[in-house]
Amino acid sequence: MEELIAARVRTVKPSFVREVLKAAGRKDLISFAGGLPAPELFDVEGMRQATLEALEKDPVGALQYGATEGHAGLRGEIAKLMAERGAHISPDQLVITTGSQQGIDLIARTLLDPGDVVLLEQPSYLAAIQVFELAQAEMRGIGSDGEGVLPDDLERQILALKAEGRAPKLIYLVATFANPSGATLSRERRVRVLELAAQHGIVVIEDDPYSELRFHGESVAPMVGLAQEVEGAENLSVYLSTLSKVVAPGLRVGWMVLPAWLQQKLVIIKQASDLHASTFAQHVGYRYLQSGRMEQHVPKIREAYGQRAQHMMATLERLLPRVLQFRAPEGGMFLWASMASGVDTMQLVPRAVDAGVIYVPGAPFFANPEGHAHHLRLSFSNSTPEQIEEGVRRLASVVMD
Amino acid sequence: MEELIAARVRTVKPSFVREVLKAAGRKDLISFAGGLPAPELFDVEGMRQATLEALEKDPVGALQYGATEGHAGLRGEIAKLMAERGAHISPDQLVITTGSQQGIDLIARTLLDPGDVVLLEQPSYLAAIQVFELAQAEMRGIGSDGEGVLPDDLERQILALKAEGRAPKLIYLVATFANPSGATLSRERRVRVLELAAQHGIVVIEDDPYSELRFHGESVAPMVGLAQEVEGAENLSVYLSTLSKVVAPGLRVGWMVLPAWLQQKLVIIKQASDLHASTFAQHVGYRYLQSGRMEQHVPKIREAYGQRAQHMMATLERLLPRVLQFRAPEGGMFLWASMASGVDTMQLVPRAVDAGVIYVPGAPFFANPEGHAHHLRLSFSNSTPEQIEEGVRRLASVVMD
Numbered sequence: 159m160e161e162l163i164a165a166r167v168r169t170v171k172p173s174f175v176r177e178v179l180k181a182a183g184r185k186d187l188i189s190f191a192g193g194l195p196a197p198e199l200f201d202v203e204g205m206r207q208a209t210l211e212a213l214e215k216d217p218v219g220a221l222q223y224g225a226t227e228g229h230a231g232l233r234g235e236i237a238k239l240m241a242e243r244g245a246h247i248s249p250d251q252l253v254i255t256t257g258s259q260q261g262i263d264l265i266a267r268t269l270l271d272p273g274d275v276v277l278l279e280q281p282s283y284l285a286a287i288q289v290f291e292l293a294q295a296e297m298r299g300i301g302s303d304g305e306g307v308l309p310d311d312l313e314r315q316i317l318a319l320k321a322e323g324r325a326p327k328l329i330y331l332v333a334t335f336a337n338p339s340g341a342t343l344s345r346e347r348r349v350r351v352l353e354l355a356a357q358h359g360i361v362v363i364e365d366d367p368y369s370e371l372r373f374h375g376e377s378v379a380p381m382v383g384l385a386q387e388v389e390g391a392e393n394l395s396v397y398l399s400t401l402s403k404v405v406a407p408g409l410r411v412g413w414m415v416l417p418a419w420l421q422q423k424l425v426i427i428k429q430a431s432d433l434h435a436s437t438f439a440q441h442v443g444y445r446y447l448q449s450g451r452m453e454q455h456v457p458k459i460r461e462a463y464g465q466r467a468q469h470m471m472a473t474l475e476r477l478l479p480r481v482l483q484f485r486a487p488e489g490g491m492f493l494w495a496s497m498a499s500g501v502d503t504m505q506l507v508p509r510a511v512d513a514g515v516i517y518v519p520g521a522p523f524f525a526n527p528e529g530h531a532h533h534l535r536l537s538f539s540n541s542t543p544e545q546i547e548e549g550v551r552r553l554a555s556v557v558m559d
Numbered sequence: 560m561e562e563l564i565a566a567r568v569r570t571v572k573p574s575f576v577r578e579v580l581k582a583a584g585r586k587d588l589i590s591f592a593g594g595l596p597a598p599e600l601f602d603v604e605g606m607r608q609a610t611l612e613a614l615e616k617d618p619v620g621a622l623q624y625g626a627t628e629g630h631a632g633l634r635g636e637i638a639k640l641m642a643e644r645g646a647h648i649s650p651d652q653l654v655i656t657t658g659s660q661q662g663i664d665l666i667a668r669t670l671l672d673p674g675d676v677v678l679l680e681q682p683s684y685l686a687a688i689q690v691f692e693l694a695q696a697e698m699r700g701i702g703s704d705g706e707g708v709l710p711d712d713l714e715r716q717i718l719a720l721k722a723e724g725r726a727p728k729l730i731y732l733v734a735t736f737a738n739p740s741g742a743t744l745s746r747e748r749r750v751r752v753l754e755l756a757a758q759h760g761i762v763v764i765e766d767d768p769y770s771e772l773r774f775h776g777e778s779v780a781p782m783v784g785l786a787q788e789v790e791g792a793e794n795l796s797v798y799l800s801t802l803s804k805v806v807a808p809g810l811r812v813g814w815m816v817l818p819a820w821l822q823q824k825l826v827i828i829k830q831a832s833d834l835h836a837s838t839f840a841q842h843v844g845y846r847y848l849q850s851g852r853m854e855q856h857v858p859k860i861r862e863a864y865g866q867r868a869q870h871m872m873a874t875l876e877r878l879l880p881r882v883l884q885f886r887a888p889e890g891g892m893f894l895w896a897s898m899a900s901g902v903d904t905m906q907l908v909p910r911a912v913d914a915g916v917i918y919v920p921g922a923p924f925f926a927n928p929e930g931h932a933h934h935l936r937l938s939f940s941n942s943t944p945e946q947i948e949e950g951v952r953r954l955a956s957v958v959m960d
Binding site: 159160162163164165166167170171192194195197200202205206209210213217218219220221222223224255256257259260263267268269270271285288289292327359361393394402406407408409410417419420423426427429430431432433434435436437438439441442 | 560561563564565566567568571572593595596598601603606607610611614618619620621622623624625656657658660661664668669670671672686689690693728760762794795803807808809810811818820821824827828830831832833834835836837838839840842843
């Protein structure tokens with residue numbers, strides 16, 4: 159039957175996270191692997207109230223088919239949230255998606271032909287790489303440091319492609335508390351990336367699930383907001399975000415900010431994909447945002463994650479001194495670490511699982527994984543301080559073995 | 560910017576239903592257009608209870624990320640429902656989708672390469688045609704009569720393709736109360752289609768949103784159930800269904816029954832598409848199915864739709880005698896009607912809208928629309944008897960003008 163499968167699908171592999179999460183079914187396993195929010199911090203009572211309100215005030219709206227673009231009330235609340243993040247947009251520019259993952263897939267389906275070039279920060283979000291693979295795009299990694307992508311390297315690569323007679327179509331970035339690196343792109347670099355995009359006619363996708371999770375430091379405006387100040391950039395800026403990390407992933411309520419020319423086409427693809435995101439979940443999300451509970455609740459998540467990050471870093475320094483290098487993130491859910499080059503973190507996984515701890519090895523996060531086997535990603539969001547202590551102890555027993 | 564859009568997207572047009580629904584924003588308009596369930600029949604209290612139960616019994620499960628295949632409890636309840644419909648399947652064969660629309664899209668993405676041939680009943684569900692267009696498939700219509708597709712025509716087309724050295728990859732059917740034709744494929748024809756599929760190695764997709772909505776007559780087992788009795792067919796049978804027409808479309812909870820070889824690949828595509836369907840909606844659907852309220856509630860929907868169908872047919876016969884031909888459906892939501900050939904129902908739309916009534920013209924339901932301009936689809940599910948009376952009166956004023 160395998161011959162019936164489409165050619166492009168035959169080459170796509172399940173993401174490593176999927177495999178890791180399966181292994182993590184073991185009850186005694188401490189997982190630093192998945193990017194899961196802490197379930198004990200879910201605002202269950204807030205969700206309950208939002209649902210009751212949605213079913214009381216507009217039961218038909220919450221249960222009937224809806225517009226592909228999304229629920230008008232929710233789009234209004236999200237436009238307000240975007241303004242607080244530093245991007246003044248119109249609700250008309252929004253499309254509500256089934257999680258922001260769908261946003262990446264929809265943009266790839268709308269813009270990419272096989273062989274098109276996508277430039278993405280190196281390392282990059284695994285499931286984005288999977289989407290671009292499925293679109294049969296050619297991925298090229300942009301070099302980065304602790305502050306995110308290097309605009310000079312971006313320019314170098316664009317010019318090298320142009321010299322080959324090719325034009326990159328997309329730049330994909332997690333600009334704030336990147337997955338997996340934890341890095342945040344400075345305002346200056348954001349503007350420079352937008353200038354390059356405008357100059358060369360490339361669409362920039364900023365994927366922003368984490369920016370609300372800042373422990374300290376100054377927030378930086380989303381690129382879609384900064385684009386309004388860069389000539390020619392506004393029409394090329396796409397922004398993705400989600401309620402997954404700040405309210406609940408189970409809602410699968412994400413959103414895209416899009417320029418009009420792109421939104422029209424993308425909505426047609428979205429309609430063929432699933433008609434629209436769950437109106438039930440959208441109405442619950444709408445009532446929740448409207449209630450003002452999110453503003454009260456997010457600081458609790460921020461504080462807890464900040465403490466967990468701090469605790470993980472201190473424990474790593476205590477139990478794995480000098481063996482594991484990392485840079486302290488200013489927010490988000492991840493610690494990106496490196497061992498001595500020569501260590502292969504993928505090969506360590508089975509022994510780590512035997513010891514009762516799991517992480518994500520670094521190589522799969524790179525479009526070109528060579529030379530990146532010594533990295534690993536540790537998530538601190540979904541483990542209690544006790545679990546962090548014990549998990550790092552187990553990791554140390556394997557690494558120091 | 561248009562040049563950045565992917566080649567295959569440039570040719571895809573918004574579905575006519577989308578346009579029609581926009582026009583239907585007019586408050587005084589009576590819509591026989593969209594396939595919307597009657598909102599006054601939503602079991603709002605049942606949904607409320609199901610949500611409260613979901614958040615009380617397993618808040619973390621309902622709000623956290625979940626498996627791409629779907630929630631285990633919901634898959635178990637759906638396997639029971641499938642057994643009641645006449646198909647004994649394992650929960651492992653199921654994938655929960657964001658509505659059954661996503662099932663069509665996922666199967667197309669998993670199986671179709673550009674240029675592949677899809678055989679589909681003529682006329683066929685609009686948004687399925689849109690999916691196959693987006694997949695750049697070549698669509699060929701299978702002839703049908705009041706009992707659905709003609710297996711002899713199906714065989715003729717398969718053999719004609721084989722004579723050209725080509726092999727069709729998919730057969731797509733709504734076998735029960737088809738959209739738009741209302742026709743139901745007999746058991747004998749279902750078996751014959753399965754035999755042909757097995758003989759020629761073609762995947763059969765049965766899309767079944769409506770089978771619970773039977774007004775009278777005997778139910779026919781789903782093809783995925785019958786496939787167990789046809790040698791070689793089981794591995795080629797795919798079944799799609801949804802809670803949209805029997806519980807609420809807003810949940811966007813659909814499902815697929817798949818053979819193992821296909822499920823593994825499709826789940827990888829699903830993961831890249833949106834990680835998983837809303838766990839919140841899945842848990843609510845699970846608690847609702849488990850409560851037993853659906854069995855009590857569906858007969859009410861069935862009775863109301865049966866009366867509405869009856870009322871629409873009687874009113875059409877009274878106000879448009881001999882002008883509009885149709886066949887009485889045994890269930891579902893649609894009446895498929897024809898005017899004298901020569902009448903173009905698409906051209907009538909603006910005058911109908913002016914008169915305050917809207918329907919879907921027939922031509923877009925055909926892969927090859929030539930010669931089908933005199934058909935139209937009338938939905939009776941979403942209008943009260945009074946609206947049906949007044950809507951048909953308005954339609955008659957336009958047609959008889």
